[in-house]
Amino acid sequence: MAKKILFIDNDQDFLDTRVEKLSKEGYEVLEAVSIENAEQILERNWIHVAIIDVRMRDENDGKDTSGLSFAKKKIYESIPKIILTGYPSFEYVREALGPALEGMPPAVDFLSKQEGWEAMLHAVEQAFAKHIRINWDLQIVWTDLKSSSFPHLVSLIEPQPIGALLPDRVDEIEDLFRKLFYDYEQVTLSRILWQKDGRVSMDVQAYAKSREAQFVVTCGHASVIHAELERYHSVAPKTHVVGIPLLIQVAENRHYAAVAWSLPGQDITETRSLARFSRESTDRKVTTALENLFQTTLGHWHKQLCAGESDKNLTRSYLECLRIEEPDKLGLLTKAASLLEALAKEASSCRLVEISTTHDQIVFRFSNGKVATYTNPFLLLTKDEFVFMPRPTLCTALGHLSVNNIIVGYNGQAWVTDFACAGTALPVWQDFISLEASIRFNLMDKRDLYATYEFEKQLLAVNCLGEAVSAVDIEPEYRQAFSMIQTIRRYAAQVAGDDLAPYYLGLLFNIVKGMESYDLNICRPRQEVITWVHHLLLASMLGEKIDREEPFLGADRLGAKAVGIQIDEINHEIRVQGRKVNLTPTEFNLLVYLHHNANQLCKRQDIVRDVFGYSNADRDAEKSLLNTNIERLRSKIEADPSHPEYILTIRGHGYKLVVELAL
Amino acid sequence: MKKAIILFADNDEEFLATRRNTLEQEGYQVLSALNPDEARNILEQGNIDVAILDLRLMNDNDEKDLSGLNLAKRVAPAIPKIILTKFPTVEAVREALAPQLIGLPPAVDFIAKQEGPSALLTAIQKALIAQD
Known part of the structure; x- marks a missing residue:
């Protein structure tokens, strides 16, 4: 995995010498001699660090700060930049490095050309060490190279073929895994769990000296992943619930982002999609x-x-x-x-x-x-x-x-991984x-x-x-x-x-x-x-x-608005305000009984006797049977069961069904 | 609205008095310090909103005197600090504002005395806004 630098300087001679030196140190360096040139390169290529000269248009113009303006562009915010100049002034440094009030400063370091090669090498090394959290030594193992690889991932994520951009996008997505697993020595990518709408979810085993861990990693375009995370944060329960994964780590670069989820208590290698599990x-x-x-x-x-x-x-x-x-x-x-x-x-x-x-x-x-x-x-x-x-x-x-x-563990535990x-x-x-x-x-x-x-x-x-x-x-x-x-x-x-x-x-x-x-x-x-x-x-x-x-829609159209409770005893159908309600036979009989005696008190013992066929209403069992059925009935027909409008309780006596009389 | 409290540390007594005046006219409450120890005491008490630290707090003629910057680096990291100097250098700004691996840079801004009172006032306002 090469460390990639974009070197932007309009002084071709200086550029050539330094690029040669940086290449000798093992860096892969792309050159840009103009701002336009740099923009084109960034459009296509994936780089880690940029070195930018301040005066990119005219070496002799003290007001030319085109390099600095370029560094400040929002779209390049995530790239660590080193500002370079042959004309160092404290104002340039201040502009490049701060004030760190809103978000990231435009640059991570400032160099004057007079400081020489050693200073530059040091600044580049520092930038990589401090600002690029990429695990260069991470060993990435694909257990099945035939069915999956980084190019394969990119092709699943990108909706359209991307042609010549592919190699850089592949590097970019590889970097993403090197960021995500910064604290590990090796990761094994074994299989793709699911893929949908430009996102790919896979299971990953990560190893370090004395520990290993398993994750479900979902990667895709940064905007897509961010939208998903926003939804996860707004809906996921704040306490841990079995079946809902925990968010462990998010990594992002220019185009892509990846999330590592952990499934506590679940051996992820044993999980299968619900589709496979059921087969x-x-x-x-x-x-x-x-x-x-x-x-x-x-x-x-x-x-x-x-x-x-x-x-x-x-x-x-x-x-x-x-x-x-x-x-x-x-x-x-x-x-x-x-x-x-x-x-x-x-x-x-x-x-x-x-x-x-x-x-x-x-x-x-x-x-x-x-x-x-x-x-x-x-x-x-x-x-x-x-x-x-x-x-x-x-x-x-x-x-x-x-x-x-939905993925399912060996023990039948189901996990949702798509938010x-x-x-x-x-x-x-x-x-x-x-x-x-x-x-x-x-x-x-x-x-x-x-x-x-x-x-x-x-x-x-x-x-x-x-x-x-x-x-x-x-x-x-x-x-x-x-x-x-x-x-x-x-x-x-x-x-x-x-x-x-x-x-x-x-x-x-x-x-x-x-x-x-x-x-x-x-x-x-x-x-x-x-x-x-x-x-x-x-x-x-x-x-x-x-x-x-x-x-009933038809009836509504004719102007005879369906109001109150309508009972079709032959077809066992109930409608409340025109809406069909499904009742159990007992609930149905209870409602029919109340309806026959509508707008009058129905005593508890009478209901128990006539609807349930018991003679003694005082027995607790029958009492609770009646209470339960009244409650269920209310929950189905009342708009607000705690404030019933149809089935009223007459305390100490029984119930009354209130219906509007048909005119 | 509560008056923002500002620490102004400078060994140039005359300059300090002038700037103090300007700041008070702008409605700030100003605590002054004439040397690193006084400044350190006030910083450590912690109830100030912004600190303005002269770069050479001990000897204006000593190029190696970075006492103001050293205070910014070591004391009360949560208080936003503005470095002020008659002798702006590339190295000093770089050191004051360079992003750190962990935490904030030593200072939020770097102003040359030659830039006049308005540059300082703007820097204070920015620092206070960023703090809210």
């Missing part, structure tokens, strides 16, 4: 990992519910969370139409399914002859708001979980939904499109989010994904409630967001086409489900 483990172990994830790792976060902000509805919350721009209706539909057309053509040529679309409908004709017709889901997305949707419940969440960015989308006011459903979506598209081996259709149909055949469905009809190879999704939904129901509509809406948005990356111009293998059709199919099925909630 290689039993269902029970996978369920345990998910339980750990939601209970331990994220339990603390999701509990931090905050009241939905009044100026946002659920649609907007999802849009913001997924960083989708507010869709303009026409634009979205035009884009959707071309996507549908391209995908239909591709699916047809693979003989997968015939997709035909009209403005408001989408029809799938499967190869086995079965036909499914849905409302065009994109049409649904152009709606600003859904009347039946609850107000968004917001919480602190990671914003994007996937089977790739790029984390936030404090995200829809409470989002973490569950993003993970569920990633299971579909990363874990399900796609061979049979119709089987994925059956899979989704089965998942949608529930009345409330936490409801378990039998996996008997599911193709064996999809059963694990099916059971994982059910586990996720069970936890989602615990945290966010049983209501399906906001969950489906979020899932729809996540799926559509995923479809943004469908490239119209490339040809895909059959398996990938199945994945995309699966996206579209699921979006259509979800859209249909959401659309079915429309009747």
Whole structure:
């Protein structure tokens, strides 16, 4: 690893002599004879230290301080600079070295040419020793050079090919690791854990004389890494929580930054991505990992519910969370139409399914002859708001979980290592939904499109989010994904409630967001086409489900605003203010009883007798059974359960359900 | 607003009196010191906002007298210091302002007496702002 210096001086002779001497000392020196020249070099090249002459335009002009002005430029702030001049004055030194009031002074040292070569060498050595915290002697070992190396890392980080810049960027990223592991003698880089949006996360073992340590290192463009760290600092719990890594060290240079995380108590070499873990483990172990994830790792976060902000509805919350721009209706539909057309053509040529679309409908004709017709889901997305949707419940969440960015230890402990989308006011459903979506598209081996259709149909055949469905009809190879999704939904129901509509809406948005990356111009293998059709199919099925909630919307449009509590005893359906509420049978019976006796006192013993079928209301067990059910009912139908408006307590006697009488 | 307290250390009594006057007119409270020991005592008590230290606090004709700079290096590192001198040299500025591996440079600014009172006042203001 060479120590690189940029030497900027308009005196070519002086430059040549000194560059030769510095090269003999082992430095790699780039020369610039003008400021413009220097700027070009810095644009392309990675250097450690710059030596800058003060008078870069005219040796005889006492007012020429172009070198100093160059040194002061904000974009070069991170480069340690030595100011050089043939005309030393105390004013130059003062300008170069201080006053150290705002941030870094422009230079780290000041030299006059008269001081000679030895002084310069000393200043350069000092600059490297004091201001470049790079571990020059660090041994970097790649255990698998075939699959990963620094050039490989750069290619994963850079969105576009960078051509001739590559060698310097490779040096820069290598330096980053030498900075990050300044206190170690050797690091072993074994594998890439995940990579996403220009960030690469890998596991690193670091060794020094009497110690060794393991880290997860995430590197990427400096701005991207900084944005992620900002989010981590705003959301991560202040005390240590198992499953949330600790920030150990950050290193940065001109273009890139890297973070070293530690996972206390976890052998990182034993960890795998959740995707790999679930392929290689039993269902029970996978369920345990998910339980750990939601209970331990994220339990603390999701509990931090905050009241939905009044100026946002659920649609907007999802849009913001997924960083989708507010869709303009026409634009979205035009884009959707071309996507549908391209995908239909591709699916047809693979003989997968015939997709035909009209403005408001989408029809799938499967190869086995079965036909499914849905409302065009994109049409649904152009709606600003859904009347039946609850107000968004917001919480602190990671914003994007996937089977790739969650890593799991041998013991089933799940760790989150990606904070790029984390936030404090995200829809409470989002973490569950993003993970569920990633299971579909990363874990399900796609061979049979119709089987994925059956899979989704089965998942949608529930009345409330936490409801378990039998996996008997599911193709064996999809059963694990099916059971994982059910586990996720069970936890989602615990945290966010049983209501399906906001969950489906979020899932729809996540799926559509995923479809943004469908490239119209490339040809895909059959398996990938199945994945995309699966996206579209699921979006259509979800859209249909959401659309079915429309009747009450219709009533609303007619002006008969849905108020109070509406009970449909035949279909066992309850709506509060037009919003569908899912109740357990006991809760349902209790509410129906109270409703039959609306606006009058229902005595405790009467309720216990008539609803639960017990004769003695004084027994503690029955008392608490009633209390529990009243509490649950309130939590589902009252806007503020601690200040009930529907179910009032008549102290010492019982309860009263208050409803507005229909006129 | 509380008056900022400034230590002014200079062995040139006449110069000290003039500058003290200027600073007091600007609304600062000034403590003066005529030699390194007095300056050290005031610095160590610690309740001043800025210290102005003459470079040659013992003998104006002694090129090797860097007593003001030495105080800046060794005493009360948290108090911002401005080095003042009739004899500005490249070496002295470099030593006063050079970035350190750990902590702050010995001084926050370096002013020549020849630059006049306004340069000093600007330096004091900058030092006070940076401190807030």
